[in-house]
Amino acid sequence: MKLLVCIKQVPDLESRFKPNSEGLWYNETDLAWRMNEYDEYAVEQAVRLREEQGEGTELTVLSIGPDRVVEAIKKALAMGCDNAVHIQDPAAACKDPWQIASIVAAHAKDKAYDVIFTGMQSQDRGSAQVGVTLAEQLDFACTSTIVGFEYDNGTITAKRELEGGIKGVVKLKTPALVTCQLGLNVPRYPTLPNIMKAKKKEITAVAVADLLKEGPLATTASFHPPAKKGGGTVLEGDVGAMVDQLIGILKEKTAVLR
Amino acid sequence: MDFELSQDHKVLQSAVRDFVEKEIKPIAMKIDEEHMIPDTLVKHMGEMGFLGSYLPEEYGGAGLDMLSYAIVVEEVSKACGSSGVLISAHTSLCSGPIYTFGTEEQKKKWLPALNSGETIGCFLLTEPGAGSDAGGTATTYRREGDEFVINGSKTFITNGGYLGTGVLLASFDRSLKHKGITAFIVDLKSPGVTILKNENKMGIRGSYTTAFAFDDLRVPVENLLGQEGKGFNVAMDTLNGGRIGIASQALGIAEGAFERALAYSKERKQFDQPISNFQAIQFKLADMWTSIETSKLLTYRAACLKDAKKSYTMESAMCKMHASETATFVTKEAIQIHGGYGYIVDYEVERMYRDAKITEIYEGTNEVQRVVISKMLLS
Numbered sequence: 001m002k003l004l005v006c007i008k009q010v011p012d013l014e015s016r017f018k019p020n021s022e023g024l025w026y027n028e029t030d031l032a033w034r035m036n037e038y039d040e041y042a043v044e045q046a047v048r049l050r051e052e053q054g055e056g057t058e059l060t061v062l063s064i065g066p067d068r069v070v071e072a073i074k075k076a077l078a079m080g081c082d083n084a085v086h087i088q089d090p091a092a093a094c095k096d097p098w099q100i101a102s103i104v105a106a107h108a109k110d111k112a113y114d115v116i117f118t119g120m121q122s123q124d125r126g127s128a129q130v131g132v133t134l135a136e137q138l139d140f141a142c143t144s145t146i147v148g149f150e151y152d153n154g155t156i157t158a159k160r161e162l163e164g165g166i167k168g169v170v171k172l173k174t175p176a177l178v179t180c181q182l183g184l185n186v187p188r189y190p191t192l193p194n195i196m197k198a199k200k201k202e203i204t205a206v207a208v209a210d211l212l213k214e215g216p217l218a219t220t221a222s223f224h225p226p227a228k229k230g231g232g233t234v235l236e237g238d239v240g241a242m243v244d245q246l247i248g249i250l251k252e253k254t255a256v257l258r
Numbered sequence: 259m260d261f262e263l264s265q266d267h268k269v270l271q272s273a274v275r276d277f278v279e280k281e282i283k284p285i286a287m288k289i290d291e292e293h294m295i296p297d298t299l300v301k302h303m304g305e306m307g308f309l310g311s312y313l314p315e316e317y318g319g320a321g322l323d324m325l326s327y328a329i330v331v332e333e334v335s336k337a338c339g340s341s342g343v344l345i346s347a348h349t350s351l352c353s354g355p356i357y358t359f360g361t362e363e364q365k366k367k368w369l370p371a372l373n374s375g376e377t378i379g380c381f382l383l384t385e386p387g388a389g390s391d392a393g394g395t396a397t398t399y400r401r402e403g404d405e406f407v408i409n410g411s412k413t414f415i416t417n418g419g420y421l422g423t424g425v426l427l428a429s430f431d432r433s434l435k436h437k438g439i440t441a442f443i444v445d446l447k448s449p450g451v452t453i454l455k456n457e458n459k460m461g462i463r464g465s466y467t468t469a470f471a472f473d474d475l476r477v478p479v480e481n482l483l484g485q486e487g488k489g490f491n492v493a494m495d496t497l498n499g500g501r502i503g504i505a506s507q508a509l510g511i512a513e514g515a516f517e518r519a520l521a522y523s524k525e526r527k528q529f530d531q532p533i534s535n536f537q538a539i540q541f542k543l544a545d546m547w548t549s550i551e552t553s554k555l556l557t558y559r560a561a562c563l564k565d566a567k568k569s570y571t572m573e574s575a576m577c578k579m580h581a582s583e584t585a586t587f588v589t590k591e592a593i594q595i596h597g598g599y600g601y602i603v604d605y606e607v608e609r610m611y612r613d614a615k616i617t618e619i620y621e622g623t624n625e626v627q628r629v630v631i632s633k634m635l636l637s
Binding site: 075 | 308
């Protein structure tokens with residue numbers, strides 16, 4: 001059995017984002033990087049399947065980007081992936097979801113993967129398109145935003161999260177692709193011995209030019225921070241009136257009192 | 259010169275940081291209040307490999323290097339100084355000398371359980387009458403057949419309360435001073451070992467600091483660590499390495515307090531503006547950060563020298579001294595920046611201040627570090 005998990009390295013969300021000089025994406029200087037949260041769920045689920053299937057199953061982790069993404073790749077290897085593909089592309093951040101999916105598809109098309117795992121979306125771009133587009137390009141069955149996963153003899157049973165907390169159950173035959181959502185699992189910590197073992201695992205570097213044959217279908221026109229907001233809402237009047245106002249706001253704008 | 263951590267060290271740092279953020283930070287205050295690191299956390303740190311980071315894989319260690327170890331202790335200590343010193347004393351002061359001075363049989367026998375955290379290690383050097391002056395060791399031993407019989411007492415033993423594995427120093431002839439000292443590996447669950455007390459301390463309250471009495475503690479001859487009469491060398495070499503661990507602990511405590519002080523200075527408003535707008539606060543932050551960065555450079559450098567198998571005695575003394583003084587300085591200023599709130603337990607910087615002070619004292623007082631450094635300069 002062959003498994004693939006696709007991951008993206010994203011900036012730590014605590015970072016302060018500033019537009020880059022072209023005004024098309026954020027400036028990468030001084031940012032701290034980590035694995036996209038949803039991709040961690042994908043890696044964890046892939047590693048669990050790899051462990052269930054045991055010998056003869058191979059799990060590859062793939063990431064596209066500059067040299068720094070190797071840090072995220074190494075984390076995935078330390079979590080239990082067997083080997084890695086690093087598609088070297090210093091300009092990955094400027095590519096649209098169609099191009100990113102095309103690059104992965106070009107890598108995957110002759111590899112006979114049975115299951116591909118991706119995050120539901122990236123925490124920076126947030127298009128949620130790469131996984132599903134990749135499935136389409138490879139002609140794989142696909143389901144998105146999964147919060148439960150079981151595999152049995154060529155069939156995946158995935159639990160999906162729908163609006164308002166409703167769950168759906170989807171069955172799909174492999175080859176298949178699933179995109180993973182918060183709640184699917186709790187990703188393991190890479191242990192020190194596994195970080196050491198990961199150093200010996202193979203990372204194959206591929207130049208993006210060898211795989212990318214598609215132009216973009218969408219381009220980013222501009223990137224700008226939100227306008228500065230005022231200092232919040234100040235409630236006034238007697239206590240009873242303020243409580244009524246507050247309850248009204250909580251009911252209308254939050255889920256706290258629903 | 260490249261002052262960047264390698265990609266592998268960054269992966270390690272971020273993995274440890276995630277663990278600390280989720281598993282240690284939320285309970286650090288409880289650890290201090292209850293004078294106890296939960297067994298579940300000790301076990302979890304063992305599973306993570308925190309208790310055998312730089313020991314070779316063949317003995318159940320993670321097989322990483324000294325710099326990785328320094329990073330682990332630093333990251334853990336950012337949240338909890340007690341957990342930081344547990345790792346440091348366990349690794350540097352017990353597994354370390356067994357690995358450096360032990361025979362192959364001893365390494366195979368003792369290291370796997372230490373590296374996994376199944377047993378917790380400690381170092382039994384300090385006595386009521388012998389601290390900085392190790393030559394004053396009054397615990398004695400005699401040989402009886404295939405055993406050594408140890409009598410005496412030890413005090414201020416970090417991790418002692420776990421009754422795990424210890425590296426113990428005892429003398430066969432007190433008149434020989436340091437030339438009469440020998441090191442042993444001891445199982446502290448053996449008959450003849452009594453805990454006199456676990457000390458109630460100002461800081462690192464989750465860490466055991468234990469006083470022991472030994473009354474005819476019988477140790478098989480195969481537990482002799484190194485040669486008879488060479489225990490002083492074992493102790494000095496062990497403390498050398500240990501100073502990197504304590505420097506890392508102190509560095510972590512300082513960084514933990516700094517993070518809080520920086521965040522608070524931007525949130526806290528006085529005179530309609532954040533207090534970080536005031537130069538009095540800005541200068542404090544600048545001084546704190548500069549001390550932290552110099553401590554980090556010294557500590558990482560000492561670790562890298564040890565990894566490169568170069569001499570690091572002076573560097574480990576300097577990093578321990580500087581990082582510990584940075585820790586007391588930064589934690590004190592962090593309280594000052596917090597004002598009255600800094601004096602309240604909930605804001606945690608008061609705990610860090612209490613935790614920081616010991617780093618100037620143990621693993622060789624800073625006065626001893628200055629002796630080490632100046633002796634090397636003048637020799």
